[in-house]
Amino acid sequence: MSKGEETRAAVLDEALRMASTVGLRGLTIGALADRTGLSKSGLFAHFRSKEQLQLGVIESAAETFAQTVVRPALKAPRGEPRLRALFDRKLRWDDGDLALPGGCFFAGAAGELDDAPPGPVRERFVQAERDYLDMVATVFRSGISEGHFRADADPEQFAYDLQGVLLSHHHAGRLLADPKAEDRARTAFEALLRAARP
Amino acid sequence: MSKGEETRAAVLDEALRMASTVGLRGLTIGALADRTGLSKSGLFAHFRSKEQLQLGVIESAAETFAQTVVRPALKAPRGEPRLRALFDRKLRWDDGDLALPGGCFFAGAAGELDDAPPGPVRERFVQAERDYLDMVATVFRSGISEGHFRADADPEQFAYDLQGVLLSHHHAGRLLADPKAEDRARTAFEALLRAARP
DNA sequence: CCGAGAGCCGAACGGTCGTGCTTTTATGAT
């Protein structure tokens, strides 16, 4: 990896951490330059616009998420165990040892992009979210064919429900500072599984 | 109502609409002045800082929400009917005829305040959210004493779960533009009720 | 109906933002 690629990766790493707390819009080139020890213009040269920096952050987030959450969870046995592994890792990604300083990057960015005008950044992010939900639905579907879940259960509805549990977890934990947030998430997850079983 | 109070109310009304799309941080005094036909400084004189403007917007949002969602729903009979009325109105507030141009103001603001440093704005908003969740739990509790729901059901867990359903609804509808968002929310709500019944 | 005070405006401030340009410094293949 050349010098340029190396610093670019380091900048994106720090940018992801920063964006998890202040969001993609709150991410500022000057502040990012300070934290990486670069000058504003020196950093700017790596991305030729702020939009490309934001796209880079989304890419970096998707890659990190796949590497620390999805891929390890996919090693668990098909069906319910794999779903549990995914949920556990997602909780750790939100608030635990895998978490960025501002919690889940996607939960934060979703709030500021939901009413943003159409553009490359919004579209790339929406695609990442769709991919994630599709993946959850797929994992759930494999649970149906394993006989862990009812055959008439709706995988996409399950993905929607699970997304709600995790969004509420982020809401209760990060915003309301509710110490029971994780317990509530686990309770809700168990209820979802119970309702899905044959 | 004096002239000053009148324009102040009109400004807050427009500010709430604007904040529902661009958020409390994205709400800018100059743009707000343009849309209300005031000058920047003329508008600024009504609030003596941007922070007080933001506090005013939160207050206005809480009042509007209470008036158009909560109070009408409380007219429904205690227990499950009241809970249904609350949910129905909340869906209309999110996306229907009661909705602000940017959807639910609270869902949007929650995303940008969850990692904000402590301060009056954050604290006032958190209090509003807590009040809302407490109200949901109270309505659910009345459903227990009416015999509509199991006596050992946890009202606060229900409020957490319902919050998840609505956050996921906002996520699916606003960000992903999923046409089935409302159906999914209703399905999830029915499942919550089913699980809570005796 | 008149005068005090509220309401509002125009201009300007210091600050920060994203973004170009030019110049200096570091890299790495020959």
Next chain:
DNA sequence: ATCATAAAAGCACGACCGTTCGGCTCTCGG
């Protein structure tokens, strides 16, 4: 070791931000 080139810095720009201030205009109670 040399030298083309990549990487970073320095500096300046226009735009927009929240905020201040002095003066103009309208409102409304006595």
